[in-house]
Each structure stands twice: as C-alpha cells, then as structure tokens.
Amino acid sequence: MKYLLPVLLFIVLSTNSVFAQKKVADPTINGLRLKWEVIENNYTNKEKALAELTLITKQGFSLPASGWKLYFNSDEPVVPASPADNVSVTHVNGGLYCLSTEKDFGGVKVNDSLKIALVADSWLINVSDAPRGFYLVWDKTPAQAYAVNEPVLIPSTQTKQLMRTPADKVLASTPELLFEQNKIIRDIPADSLVKIFPTPDSYQATAAKFKLDATISIVADPQFRSEAALFRSELAKLLIQNGAIKNAAKQIKLVNKPMTPEAYELQVTNDAVTIAASSGAGIFYGIQSLKTLLPAQAWHRPQKSIMINGVNVTDKPRFAYRAVMIDVARNFQPKKEILKLLDVMALYKLNTLHFHLTDDEGWRLEIPALPELTAVGAKRAYAVDESKNLQPALGSGPFTSNTSGSGYYTKADFIAILRYANQRHITVIPEIESPGHARAAIVAMNARYQYYIGQNQKEKAAEYLLHDLRDSSIYSSVQDYNDNVIDVSLPSTYKFIETVTTEIEKMYTEANAPLKSIHYGGDEVPAGVWEKSPAYLKLKSTDTTIKNTDNLWSYYYTKVYNITQAHHLYLTAWEEVGSEKVIQNNVRQSVINPALADKNIHLEVWNNVLGWGSEDLAYKLANRGYKVILSPVTNTYFDMAVNKAFDEPGYYWGSYADLDRPFSFIPYDYFKNTVKGRLGETLNPAIVFATKERPTPQGISNIVGLQGALWAETLQSPERMEYMLLPRLTALAERAWAKNPEWATETDTLKSKSIYNEAWSQFVNVLGKQELPRLTYYAGGFNYRIPLAGAIVKDGQVIVNTQLPGLAIRYTTDGSIPTAKSKLYNNGIQAKGTVKIALFDDSGRSGRFSTVYP
Known part of the structure; x- marks a missing residue:
C-alpha cells in the first residue's frame, strides 16, 4: 500500500463523524437496472442455493x-453456475466480490437484459440474503466508481425457495400459521x-389517585439530588407549565431507606x-416504575395534569x-440513536x-x-487501495457519504454518551475486538506504518504495527477475510x-463515568493464523511455553488480562x-482453559446452537470458575x-427468534423448554x-446476568x-429483572405449559396495551x-387475531x-x-x- 495522507489530515478528519466524498455523475449509469431472484435452495442436494442476477439496460445504456x-x-x-454465461466472480476480500466478463461474453445491448445464474455457498431465504x-x-x-441502484428483489413464495433442506420443518410464515400461534393468547382487560413493567416483585393496586401537575414539588434526600434533577427535567416536558414549579402540599418524595442495592x-x-431506596440506582428504578404508571399519551403532548x-x-x-450489546462497527449508528437506545x-x-x-x-x-484509527478505519469506500479508507462492505457502496458505512464518535461524542448513560445508571463497556475481527485496526495501523x-x-x-x-x-475468517x-x-x-x-480510560475520567471493564474480543479466530509469521x-524459539500457535491464545489473553489488571479493570471477552x-x-479439540478461570474474567456466551455440540458451554464455563453472561443466539440475538x-x-443461522424466544428463556435450565431444533424438528x-x-x-x-x-x-x-x-428488548428486560x-420451575409439563400460556398472555397484553403505545412517543x-x-x-x-392485543386491526376488501x-x-x-x-x-x-382469499 502506498500511503500519502499527512498526519495533519488525520487529525482534521478525526474531528468529523461523517465523511464526504465527491461523486462523479455518469449520465449512462441510470440506465443499468438489476433484478435478483432466488431460484431454489438445497441446490444439488447440498447446503447451497441457486439464484439469478439480471442485468437490464435502459435509457440508451449498454x-x-x-x-x-x-x-x-x-x-x-x-x-457463476454456468460457464455459458461467460462471466467470472472474483472474491476480493470479506464479503466484497467483483463480477467481470470472460473472453466470449457478448455484451448487453440497449434495452436488453442478461440473466446470470449464481450459486451461493449457503441458503438464501429472505431479503437480508440478497447482494x-x-x-x-x-x-x-x-x-x-459509479453507484448502481439496488436490485429489485423478486419475493420467494415457492416451497423450493423457502425450504432450506427437505428436512426443514420451520414453516414459512402465513396468516393461517400466525393465527394458530396466536390462539393461546387471551385478550385481557387493560x-x-x-x-408497572418489568413485572415487580410485589404489586398491589389501590383505589388512590394522585394528580400530577406543574405544582408538584420533588423532595429528595441529599444523595438523590441528581436523580431528582433528571426527573424534574423529564416532568417539565410532560406538563404544561403555569409558571415555576412551586412547593405544594402534594409531593414526590425520594427517601433513603436501608435495602439491597438497586431495590x-x-x-x-x-x-x-414516595420512592424509597438505599442507592441512587434504586431511586432511579423507582422513578422508571412511576413513569410506566403514566398513560402513554403523556409522552405524546404536554398535559395540564396526569392522574x-x-x-x-x-x-x-x-x-x-x-445488558444490551449494540454493534456500531459493521454499520454505524449516530450519537442521537445511541442516546435513544440508552x-x-x-x-x-437495563x-x-x-x-x-x-x-x-x-x-x-x-x-x-x-488518529489513523478513525481517519482510515472509520471510512468505507471504493479505492484502488486501502491507504485512505476501508473497502466497501455490507452494502455501503462506493462512497464515504454513506452514513451507515462511514462515521465515528469523536472524543466529545463519546464523553457525552458516557455522561448520558451514567446519569441513567447505565454502565458502558467498550469493546475493542481482538485479535480476530480486527481488520479496521490492522489496515489503519498499516497506513500509519506506510506514512512514517x-x-x-x-x-x-x-x-x-498489528x-x-x-x-x-x-x-479465511468466518466472514471470508484473509487479513x-x-x-x-x-x-x-x-x-x-x-x-x-x-x-479510553482518560475519556471515562473526563466524563466522570465509571470504567469497570474493557471487552477485548476473542471471537472467531480462524485456523491457520500466525503459522508462518516470523x-x-x-x-x-525464545519462549518455552509456546509449542505451537494454539499456545498463543492463552499467551495473548494473559497479557491482555495483565494490562486490564494494571488499570484496575476486569477483563470481559467472548x-x-x-x-x-x-x-x-x-x-484437536477445544477444552476449558483452567489457567484463566477464577480471575473475575467475564465471558459472554452465545454458542448454544442446537446440533453444534456446545449447547451447554455456558454452564461448563460457569461451573469451572468463569463469570458468565448469558447471550444465547437461540433466544437473545436480536439480529x-x-x-x-x-x-x-x-439472519437465521442460529435460529428464528420471535418475541417469545427471549420471553421463554430459562437462564439456569434452558434445555427444559427447548423442544424444537434449528431446522424446526421436534426434540425431547x-x-x-x-x-x-x-x-x-x-x-x-457465576452466572452474572443476561444480554x-x-x-x-x-x-x-x-x-x-x-x-x-423492539419489542424483543422488552422480553429481555422482563427475564433479566x-x-x-x-x-x-414447574416439573409437571402440562401444568407448566398452562402457567406459561397465561404468563405469555399477560405479557403481550401489557406490551400491546401499555408499553408499545408508550414507545410510540417515548424519546x-x-x-x-x-x-x-x-x-x-x-x-x-x-x-383475525394478533400477537399483541391492543393494536388496531384494519382491513380492506x-x-x-x-x-x-x-x-x-x-x-x-x-x-x-381479496382481504x-x-x-x-x-x-x-x-x-x-x-x-x-375467502
């Protein structure tokens, strides 16, 4: 790579979270149209799919x-599925591919089209699978480069398009199937x-009515002043102000009382x-419960009073x-959206x-x-090399102006996020992915190397240098990167x-926010790495503990653990x-590593994919001394x-995950109600x-929580x-709180199912009649x-029926x-x-x- 970008430019770029790149208009490119259609899955009786990309020329373009x-x-x-198409598809790196012509390709004339058959290396079921x-x-x-409009996607409707294999028992979603699933839901009067949501430990409704208006005063014990200030600012947005809030006989009291943390x-x-707690977090959660007592319309427009x-x-x-894990590396989310998430x-x-x-x-x-980390590593665009930006990925296209592909949080942005989170009693654990999934850092440090x-x-x-x-x-990594x-x-x-x-530590200090841990990755390092590294x-040759590249794993994380310890942090990892x-x-097998156990290392465990053999990995790690955060793909992966x-x-490689999956998760025995396999087969x-x-x-x-x-x-x-x-996050919140x-815990299967069905009805009624109306306007x-x-x-x-009673059902004939x-x-x-x-x-x-169709 030839690197010509001066350090001064790095510093200038690093103060901007959105980048611009000049687009050169091509008067002919609007004449190229694309169409994509899946022909069949289980192609040639393998885990492959046959699809068709059609190039269509219009408006004088050829x-x-x-x-x-x-x-x-x-x-x-x-x-390519057929040599007769006379095209080739070259893998560039990661998920980037290049389609080019072979010797006997005849071109595509004006107002013509060309169908190209392509074979994918796995199943293609929904819109997220399309190129x-x-x-x-x-x-x-x-x-x-010249951007081309995204392909028109032809919906898959046939069995051969929607079945992954002949053994696939996961049925395609239809109105009839949804009706059958919804039949167990009872419509419960609001x-x-x-x-209050999530469901509290003890709840008793009374006949009392408290009138909330702008005259109400909030009286707080000294240690709860910040919680009181935040709540006042929220109430100011909900109530019509008739002058300053003044002291009145009616009060909201935030009082100190001995009890367990967060209670x-x-x-x-x-x-x-009256809200009582022994900590600011407890007072804050009491305030959140009070907020869920307010009607949803309170967030729609200011009210004179709220009962x-x-x-x-x-x-x-x-x-x-x-916890919630949000990935902003693959596709970026602006600061405003992170604040909404908080x-x-x-x-x-949470x-x-x-x-x-x-x-x-x-x-x-x-x-x-x-500064190179963001000057180079925060941008994606087409270029002849990667000296100034990363290659396009995940549909970000050829220009840095695509705000999902390019962007980053400035130091000021990040400090603002930390302060916002801290004010809401949310701890932020930053993840710096390593040693795998680190291409952005590697490319950025290569650019730095070339400059110097x-x-x-x-x-x-x-x-x-990395x-x-x-x-x-x-x-080759799971996502097909070779570097x-x-x-x-x-x-x-x-x-x-x-x-x-x-x-990172400096930014937390400036934000006056607690830094307890940094997550240093550990996910999906492929076989073959380091073997020919000088x-x-x-x-x-100098360290007798290193016999082969497998030993480098413990070597690396022992060093990273020691670095975090020196900064008075605990290590979080996958x-x-x-x-x-x-x-x-x-x-060659994977076994639990005793060397890092009992060191307060927190591991986020995702792999319980049914049939892959690691269904009990979370429990094994916890039993052997690791702190475990349950984040199972089958229940709490919201992608x-x-x-x-x-x-x-x-995606669906791990499971399909409707709202009931996080709701039905049993943290200490998730085998108990796992009755369907990855392909929908019935399990005992x-x-x-x-x-x-x-x-x-x-x-x-050692199971510290859910994510x-x-x-x-x-x-x-x-x-x-x-x-x-959303709304899957609400089900996670219910299970975690x-x-x-x-x-x-009920051992009688039929009785357990009956109790579950009633709990499910209660939950979806609360969502449909209270929480979703609130989220329509909240934040x-x-x-x-x-x-x-x-x-x-x-x-x-x-x-007609619905999964979420309370939503309006409308129809046409x-x-x-x-x-x-x-x-x-x-x-x-x-x-x-047609209805x-x-x-x-x-x-x-x-x-x-x-x-x-009646």
Whole structure:
C-alpha cells in the first residue's frame, strides 16, 4: 500500500463523524437496472442455493463485451453456475466480490437484459440474503466508481425457495400459521393488567389517585439530588407549565431507606408519591416504575395534569447484570440513536451497554493518540487501495457519504454518551475486538506504518504495527477475510492495547463515568493464523511455553488480562477466551482453559446452537470458575429474523427468534423448554440433552446476568435498528429483572405449559396495551416491529387475531393496502375476493399486511 495522507489530515478528519466524498455523475449509469431472484435452495442436494442476477439496460445504456467490472457485497460466497454465461466472480476480500466478463461474453445491448445464474455457498431465504452495494468501475477510469441502484428483489413464495433442506420443518410464515400461534393468547382487560413493567416483585393496586401537575414539588434526600434533577427535567416536558414549579402540599418524595442495592419501594397515595431506596440506582428504578404508571399519551403532548393510579410496590432485580450489546462497527449508528437506545434501556431497567465499537468493517471511536484509527478505519469506500479508507462492505457502496458505512464518535461524542448513560445508571463497556475481527485496526495501523516509512522513521512506523509484514500465513475468517487477525507475537500489539486502554480510560475520567471493564474480543479466530509469521517463529524459539500457535491464545489473553489488571479493570471477552485448543487422542479439540478461570474474567456466551455440540458451554464455563453472561443466539440475538418470510429481515443461522424466544428463556435450565431444533424438528429435551452439563451451585453463582445482542450487518438505518431491537428488548428486560417465573420451575409439563400460556398472555397484553403505545412517543418515538395479523377463513368469514392485543386491526376488501382510515376489524369479515389486513399503532403507523382469499 502506498500511503500519502499527512498526519495533519488525520487529525482534521478525526474531528468529523461523517465523511464526504465527491461523486462523479455518469449520465449512462441510470440506465443499468438489476433484478435478483432466488431460484431454489438445497441446490444439488447440498447446503447451497441457486439464484439469478439480471442485468437490464435502459435509457440508451449498454454494457460492452469487456472493459468494466461490477462490484457488490454478498454475505455468502457466490460463483457463476454456468460457464455459458461467460462471466467470472472474483472474491476480493470479506464479503466484497467483483463480477467481470470472460473472453466470449457478448455484451448487453440497449434495452436488453442478461440473466446470470449464481450459486451461493449457503441458503438464501429472505431479503437480508440478497447482494447489495453494487457499483460499476470502467477499466479506462479505474479510480472512479459509479453507484448502481439496488436490485429489485423478486419475493420467494415457492416451497423450493423457502425450504432450506427437505428436512426443514420451520414453516414459512402465513396468516393461517400466525393465527394458530396466536390462539393461546387471551385478550385481557387493560384495567386488570399490572401497570408497572418489568413485572415487580410485589404489586398491589389501590383505589388512590394522585394528580400530577406543574405544582408538584420533588423532595429528595441529599444523595438523590441528581436523580431528582433528571426527573424534574423529564416532568417539565410532560406538563404544561403555569409558571415555576412551586412547593405544594402534594409531593414526590425520594427517601433513603436501608435495602439491597438497586431495590426500591414505591407508594402512590392520594396525597404523595414516595420512592424509597438505599442507592441512587434504586431511586432511579423507582422513578422508571412511576413513569410506566403514566398513560402513554403523556409522552405524546404536554398535559395540564396526569392522574396516577395508587399502588404499593416493593421490587428488586433478579440479575445484577442486565445488558444490551449494540454493534456500531459493521454499520454505524449516530450519537442521537445511541442516546435513544440508552433512554429505552433505562426505562426498562437495563443497566449495561456493551458497545461493540470496532470490527473488520469499521473503527468507530476516536483515539487521540492514534488518529489513523478513525481517519482510515472509520471510512468505507471504493479505492484502488486501502491507504485512505476501508473497502466497501455490507452494502455501503462506493462512497464515504454513506452514513451507515462511514462515521465515528469523536472524543466529545463519546464523553457525552458516557455522561448520558451514567446519569441513567447505565454502565458502558467498550469493546475493542481482538485479535480476530480486527481488520479496521490492522489496515489503519498499516497506513500509519506506510506514512512514517515515507518519512524515513522506521522505528516510529513499526511502533503500533498489528501484523508482521513478512507473514505469509493463509487463513479465511468466518466472514471470508484473509487479513483480519492481529499478530499476538508482536510486542507492538501490546503497546497498541496499552495505548487504547489508556486513551479510553482518560475519556471515562473526563466524563466522570465509571470504567469497570474493557471487552477485548476473542471471537472467531480462524485456523491457520500466525503459522508462518516470523514474529511467532521468533517468539517460539525464545519462549518455552509456546509449542505451537494454539499456545498463543492463552499467551495473548494473559497479557491482555495483565494490562486490564494494571488499570484496575476486569477483563470481559467472548466465550472462546475461556477455552483452548489441545490435542487429545490425536484429535484437536477445544477444552476449558483452567489457567484463566477464577480471575473475575467475564465471558459472554452465545454458542448454544442446537446440533453444534456446545449447547451447554455456558454452564461448563460457569461451573469451572468463569463469570458468565448469558447471550444465547437461540433466544437473545436480536439480529435473527423473527420468522421465516422473504420480506422479514435478519439472519437465521442460529435460529428464528420471535418475541417469545427471549420471553421463554430459562437462564439456569434452558434445555427444559427447548423442544424444537434449528431446522424446526421436534426434540425431547430429556433425551437430547441427557448428557449435557447443568449448572452447579457454584456455576449458578457465576452466572452474572443476561444480554441481548444486536449485530449490525443488516442494520443500514436507525429505523431498522429499532425494528430489530423492539419489542424483543422488552422480553429481555422482563427475564433479566423479574423474579424466576413459576412456569420455569414447574416439573409437571402440562401444568407448566398452562402457567406459561397465561404468563405469555399477560405479557403481550401489557406490551400491546401499555408499553408499545408508550414507545410510540417515548424519546421521540421508536420504529418498533408491528407484527402481521393472523387470519383464517371459517364458515365463509375471515377471522383475525394478533400477537399483541391492543393494536388496531384494519382491513380492506378491494385488494388495496390498508391505511389508518380503513375499516376497523370487529368480529369477522364477510367478503369475497381479496382481504388485506394490517395492524396499526396509536400514531397510525402500520406493520406489513396479511392477505387472505375467502
């Protein structure tokens, strides 16, 4: 790589979170259209799919026989299915591919089209599987790219398009299937629902009514002044102000009372609201419960007064660690959206933000000592090399102006986020992904190296180098990168870790926010790394503990652990950090690593994929002394698609995960109600999991909490982030806060199912009638997912139900798409032809529509 960017420019760029790049208009490019269609899955009886990309020429545009390349991103490796198409698809790196012509390619004439058959290396089920981020590069102007409109996606409707294999038992979502799933849900009158969410330990409704208006005063014990100040500012937005809030006989009292950390008591009478706790966090959670007593309309527009129903509540959390992981590295989210996320986390008493700031596709945090990290590593765009930015990824296209691909948090942004979180009793744990998933850092430090080499400063150039330039090791990561792993044999690697740790620590200090831990990755390092690294071979010759590259794992994390300890932090990492590769009976296996156990290392455990063999990994690690955060892909990965439908976004490699998946999760025995496999096959837990390890009493004490994870490969806007996160986040909050439900411990299967069905009904009624109406307006309003209606035809009538009672059901009978003015469903639809049905929230926003043909 030739690196010409001066350090001054690094510093200038590092103060901007959104980058601009000049677009050169091509008057012909608007004439190129694309179409994408999945032909079939299980292609040639393998875990592959056949698809068709169609190039369509319009408006006087044509594609010549040669002289051009069409680049695009694909999550799955693709190759041409037929040599007769005379095209080739070259893998560039990661998910970037290049389609070019072969010798006998005939071109595409004006107003013509060409279908190209492509084979994908795995299944293609929904919209998130489609290639994206297309751009054209002419050979005669190789430095310039031209964005091409995204393909028109032809929906998959046939069995061969939606079935992964002949054994796939996960049915495609239909109105009839949804109706059957919703049948167990009882419509519960709103007045009989618990008005506080998540469900408190003890809740008693009373006949009292407290009138909240601008005359109410908030009286707080001295240690609760900051909580009182924040609550006053929130109330000021809800109430019409008739002059300054003045002292009155009616008060909201925040009082100190001995009790466990984060616990609180809340009493609402005719004359006062009293919240008692022993800590600021407890008082804050009492305030959040009081807020959920307020009607949803309170956040729609200011009110003269708000009536609050009387309650007596005592409450405390089940788990001390209640977390959300948000990935902003793959696709960036602006600071404003992170503040909204903190708002909704705080409302539902989630207290930890795991901030995934770096990965292969982006470095999103300004590190003042290393400005190259954001000057190069925070931008994605087409270029002839990566001296100034990373390659396009995940559909970000050829220009840095794409704000999901390019962007970062300045030091000031990050400090503001930390202060905002701290004010809401949320701890932020930053993640610096290493040693794998580190391509953004590696490329940025390579750029730094090239600059200083150009300045004839060899020692300074190598100061933070993250890979050995002479390393010829061959590997491929899960996301198909061949250069994304830090070389842990290099001393410069540890200077980098130390510098980043120190710089992050400074920002927390300036924000006056607690820094308890830094997450240093540990996820998905592929086989083959480091084997031909001169740095590794040198280390091996001098360190007798290093026998092979497998030993480097413990070597690296021992050093990283020591760095965090020196900064008075504990280490957080992914589950792999608690394991090591060993040879047993001539077979290379992964076993629990005892060397790092019992050191307060917190491991986030995601891999319980059914059939992969690690279903009990979380329990094994906890039993052997690691602190475990349960973040199972089957239940709390919010980037998983809700169900199987072409237009339902998200991944599904681990599971499909509707709202019931996080709600039904049993932290200490998730085998108990696991009755369906990854492909929807029926399982008998008593048989399938008979040999799996359960948590011991020590293991249970080491399970510190739950985490929902939202990876960002498919999140190209704040709206999509909110759609994937909500309302599933509410189910996570319920499981993390509320006490262990009766259905989770009941040994009689039929009785447990009956109790669960009632609890599920209560939960979805609370969501549909209280919390989703609130989230329609809270913090500016959230684009939560509105489900599709369930519907069947019975006795000539269309009968409709919903997963979330309380949402309005509207329909049309003329084939048009329902709007907020369409007819309201009451008790059956008498119609012939085409009936379309959609659910609507209080603002008139709808979800997708269901279609029934009576």
